[in-house]
Amino acid sequence: MRKSDLKSGFNFGNLLCYIGLVTIGILCLYPALWVIMSSVRPGNALYSEHLIPTSFTLQHYRDLFATYPYAQWFINTFKVAFFTMIFSTLLVTITGYVFSRFRFRGRQKIMLNMLVVGMFPGFMSMIAVYILLMQLQLLDTHLSLILVYSAGAPMGFLYVKSFFDTVPQSLIDAAKIDGAGHLTVFRRIMLPLSKPMLVYIALTSFSGGFVDFIFANMVLSTPEKQTLAVGLFKIVQGKFATEFTLFAAGCVLVAVPLTLLFIVLQRYLVEGLMAGADKG
C-alpha cells in the first residue's frame, strides 16, 4: 500500500476537496429545493422568511388542476414528446446509417449542406414554417409539432454517423453473406450495438418536444391543446407576479418526470456523451 493511500482519511487536500464538493452540491440542489418548498407554502408571495415553511399545504397543486386543464396538458405533452422521440430517432439513425455505410454520388455534398443548413438561427424560419403549416391546414394540431420537431432531427446525423462508423465492417459482411438486407443490418446489427447512443438521442428528442415553448406557443392556440411548457409559460407571463407559489407547483410537476428520467438513465447518458467526445 502506498503512503498516500494510508493517510488519505486525514489528508488536508481531501478535506478541502470534500468541503468544495459539499458546497457545490448544496448550490446544485438549492434552487430545486427552494421551488419545492415554495410550492407547498401557504399564501402566494415570492418572499418568505424561511426556506422550510412553517406549515405545509397542497392547495396550489389542487388549484393548478382546478384552474387550468393541467391533466390534459400532461397528456398532450406526453403525446407530442413520445411521437417526436420515435420519429426523430428513426429519422436521424437511418440518416446516420446511410451516411456511415454507403458511398454514393453527392454524399459529401449532401452531408456538408445539411450541417450548414442546421447552423441557421431558427426564429426567422418559424414564420415560413407557420405559413407552410397553414397551407397544410395543420395549425393548432399536435401533428404539426411532431412533424416540425422530427423534420429537424436528420440534421443531427453526424453524431449517429460517428457512432456507426465504429461498428466493424466484418460483422456487417458476415450478416450479408447470411442473406441479410440493408434494413435487416440496420435493425439487427447497427441499432442493438448502439444502445447508449440511442438512449441519448431518444432522451434528448423526448425532452426537446417536452420543453419547447416558443414554437408550440405559436402553433397551438386553443388552451385544451397546449402543452405543459406553453401552459406554464403563459402562467408566468400572465400572473406569476401575484401567484408565485402556484407557478412553483407548476414547475415541480413539469420538472419531476424529466429530471427523474435523466437521473435514471444517466449511465447511458454518460456513455452516449462520451461516445460523442471520443470521436469528436
Next chain:
Amino acid sequence: MGQHRKRAMILSFIGMGFGQIYNRQLLKGIVFFFVHIAGIYLATLLPRAIWGITTLGEQADQLKKVGKVYVNIRGDHSIFLLIEGMIVILAMIIMLFIYVANIRDAYQIGKLREQGIKSNNFSETVNYLLGQKFPQVVISLPLMLVIFFTLMPILFMIMLAFTNYSSPNYLPPAKLVSWIGFDGFRDLFTINAWNNTFFGVALWTLIWTVCATITTFVGGFVVALMVQKRGIRFKGFWRTLFIIPYAIPQFISLLIMRNMFNGEFGPVNQYLKYFGLGGLPWLTDPFWAKFTVIIVNIWIGFPISMLMIIGILSTISKDLYEAAEIDGASSIQQFNAITFPTVMLSFAPLLVMSFAGNINNFNLIYLLTNGNPVNPTYQFAGSTDILITWLYKLTMDSGKYNYASIIGIFIFIIIASFSIVNLKRTKAFKEEDQYR
C-alpha cells in the same frame, strides 16, 4: 441508336411513365404517370408563383365603397405570395428531377431490352430499389423534410433581408412589401441608432460567448478533478448530485433562477442581507445583469463538461501518474504534463461546438433577463440582449422582419465559418474509406 431505347425515351419525354409502359413495366409506368398528373397541376401554379415572387403582389387590401358601407376587398398578401411561390418552385425542381430520372430510366431499360434482357417486373424493381439504390431511396425522406421544413424557411429568411418587410409601413395585408435590394443592409449599418445597437449587441454577444464557454469548461474541469481525485469516496454519488442542474429542464430552472435573483424578494439577496451585506441589483443593473447571466450559465452548463471530462480522465492510464511520481513530479507538474494536454486534445472540438452553441443561447437570455435592463440608446434591445434574442424581439415584438433577417444572416456567417473548419477536421466527417 437502337429502336427500343429511342422509342422508350421519346415516349417518356412526352409523358412520364409512357416509356416504362412501352418497356412492359406497367405498374411502374402507372406510378410515373400519376406523378406526371401531379406535375401538370404544379405547372399550372407556376406562372402565379413566379409572378408572386417577382412582384410581391400588386394590390394590397383596400376599402371600397359599396353603396353606403365600406367593404374590405382582399388584395395580395406579399409574404404569402413569397412563401407559396417558393414552395411551388421547390416542388417543381423536385418534379424536374423525377422527370429526368424517368427519361433516363426508360432509355436504360430500352437499352437492356435491345440486348435481349427482360425488363424487371414490379417486385424486382422494388427489390432493386431496396438493394442497389438503398441509400438514395432511404435518404430521400429525411432530405425532403429538411428541404421543406428547414431549407425553404431559410431561403425565405434570406430573401426577406432584401425586402422592406417591416412594421408599420410595409406590413401585409394592409400594405405591400417590395424588393429593396441592399438598402436594408445599408440602413442597418449607417443609421446611427441602428448601427450603435448592432455593434453594442454584437460586442456583448462576443464577450458573453467567450465567458460562457470558458467558465463552464473551467468549472466542469475543476469539479471533475475534485470528483476523480485520489482518495475521494462516493464518486458515483457526487456525479449524480452534480447532474441535477443538467437534468432539470432548462426553461424551468431559468424561470426559477429569475425569481431567486429577484432584487426585492428573492432569496439570494435575502441571504446577503442576513449576513449583513447589502443586496445587489442582480437583474436590474446592466453590469450585474450581465454578471448574473454568466453565473447562472455556469450552474446550468458545468455538468455536461464535467461528465465529459470525467470520461476523458478515466481513460488516462494510472501508470503514467505513477511513473511521474517516481520521477518526482509534483501534482501541479503532473497536471500540466499529463492531465491538461489529454483533456484538451479530446475536448477542443467540443469547445468550438459549445462556443457556437453559446452564440445562439436564446433560452438563457430570454428566460432569465429577457434582455433587460432596458438600454435607452438601443433600438428594441436591452443591455443583456445577444444577437439572437435581439433578432427574436425584432421579429415577434416590433415586426422589423427585414432587419432581423439581416442579423440572422450575420449570425449564420459567424457560426458557419468556424464550425465548418472545425467539422472538416473531425474524423466523422473526413472521407474515411476503410472503416475502423
